[in-house]
Amino acid sequence: MELVSQADLDVLLDFLPCRTPPAWIDEAMDQEEVLLLNHCYLEQCAARTALGLMFRCPDKPDLLSKMSKLAREELRHFEKVHELIIKRGYTYRILKPSRYAGRLNAEVRKKEPGNLVDTLIVGAYIEARSCERFASLAPHVDEELSVFYGSLLKSEARHFKDYLTLADAYAGEPIGDRITWFGKIERAAIESPDEQFRFHSGIPA
Amino acid sequence: MELVSQADLDVLLDFLPCRTPPAWIDEAMDQEEVLLLNHCYLEQCAARTALGLMFRCPDKPDLLSKMSKLAREELRHFEKVHELIIKRGYTYRILKPSRYAGRLNAEVRKKEPGNLVDTLIVGAYIEARSCERFASLAPHVDEELSVFYGSLLKSEARHFKDYLTLADAYAGEPIGDRITWFGKIERAAIESPDEQFRFHSGIPA
Numbered sequence: 183m184e185l186v187s188q189a190d191l192d193v194l195l196d197f198l199p200c201r202t203p204p205a206w207i208d209e210a211m212d213q214e215e216v217l218l219l220n221h222c223y224l225e226q227c228a229a230r231t232a233l234g235l236m237f238r239c240p241d242k243p244d245l246l247s248k249m250s251k252l253a254r255e256e257l258r259h260f261e262k263v264h265e266l267i268i269k270r271g272y273t274y275r276i277l278k279p280s281r282y283a284g285r286l287n288a289e290v291r292k293k294e295p296g297n298l299v300d301t302l303i304v305g306a307y308i309e310a311r312s313c314e315r316f317a318s319l320a321p322h323v324d325e326e327l328s329v330f331y332g333s334l335l336k337s338e339a340r341h342f343k344d345y346l347t348l349a350d351a352y353a354g355e356p357i358g359d360r361i362t363w364f365g366k367i368e369r370a371a372i373e374s375p376d377e378q379f380r381f382h383s384g385i386p387a
Numbered sequence: 388m389e390l391v392s393q394a395d396l397d398v399l400l401d402f403l404p405c406r407t408p409p410a411w412i413d414e415a416m417d418q419e420e421v422l423l424l425n426h427c428y429l430e431q432c433a434a435r436t437a438l439g440l441m442f443r444c445p446d447k448p449d450l451l452s453k454m455s456k457l458a459r460e461e462l463r464h465f466e467k468v469h470e471l472i473i474k475r476g477y478t479y480r481i482l483k484p485s486r487y488a489g490r491l492n493a494e495v496r497k498k499e500p501g502n503l504v505d506t507l508i509v510g511a512y513i514e515a516r517s518c519e520r521f522a523s524l525a526p527h528v529d530e531e532l533s534v535f536y537g538s539l540l541k542s543e544a545r546h547f548k549d550y551l552t553l554a555d556a557y558a559g560e561p562i563g564d565r566i567t568w569f570g571k572i573e574r575a576a577i578e579s580p581d582e583q584f585r586f587h588s589g590i591p592a
Contacts, residue, residue, distance in 0.1 A: 240481050250466050254459045276445050
């Protein structure tokens with residue numbers, strides 16, 4: 183099993199505006215099925231986002247290479263979660279997503295290169311938050327899930343760095359202000375109440 | 388390097404309505420750049436098609452598993468062709484596609500389960516033809532390309548079988564007539580003249 187280094191995890195936790203609220207962890211312990219089903223779907227979505235960026239940017243070799251590898255890893259994770267869902271007697275189905283990604287994407291600038299840069303920053307936040315959630319869940323779940331979540335951390339941490347590296351490379355200007363801006367939106371999404379429990383939902387309402 | 392067995396190749400050649408016309412091979416020898424660029428793009432498209440089927444059929448575990456692995460393999464191939472494009476001094480860009488896939492997709496039935504079954508049969512034809520083209524090209528290209536094309540055969544042959552197995556599983560009736568029907572369309576596409584040379588184009592006009 184590949185393990186994430188504490189240094190890599192620290193960079194990512196420093197990037198995120200807040201930690202997962204304990205109330206979300208408590209809720210997750212009661213919602214194993216929703217957690218697995220939604221996680222499985224999000225792996226598909228992550229692969230689709232990466233592939234979409236590849237179709238959009240055929241002229242950017244570094245993006246093509248990083249996004250293709252990222253999509254392959256997300257699909258591998260999808261297969262693993264899907265196997266776990268079947269093993270635990272659940273039936274995979276697509277649940278209505280949380281508002282998390284939608285709230286971040288709503289802030290993406292319309293014009294290029296801002297649109298691409300913001301999309302990549304949003305990608306970095308989603309990967310970083312996913313990594314942080316897996317790390318937060320790992321000590322509380324059963325051994326099989328704990329080992330599995332631990333195994334995901336390393337690639338999620340690398341995906342976060344890849345998205346951020348690409349955003350910085352294509353911006354042509356410092357991206358600190360945009361990162362701060364999206365950090366505020368992200369924090370609001372994570373710390374505000376959500377009716378429905380999901381992998382990226384806020385505090386259980 | 389994984390090599391395809393002659394038996395697997397024979398099943399696939401038996402499925403296809405015709406072999407690639409020698410005039411297409413001759414043209415391919417003069418169009419290395421177009422061949423590589425279009426091949427690279429088609430790997431992306433194959434991954435997108437597989438991922439699209441996954442979003443469409445969350446209730447079909449066998450399809451999810453096969454299409455996820457297929458998408459990962461197509462993305463790995465994309466990365467390899469993309470590396471080769473750069474190594475040979477070409478610049479990757481997306482070229483207008485040939486009419487091949489469009490002609491097949493135009494025959495897909497609109498209503499379910501016919502729509503899904505036909506889509507899977509079209510997938511089988513595209514994979515089978517791609518495999519046949521790589522096998523046909525391998526003896527004529529330089530050693531690096533020949534080894535690369537040889538390495539693709541095994542997975543393309545497996546993808547062909549996966550698509551056909553899934554079409555058969557979800558049809559609820561024999562699919563021989565639909566296979567024959569699409570075979571006629573496919574043969575017409577491969578044996579009719581095409582203005583533009585592409586990986587799946589017909590006879591050079």
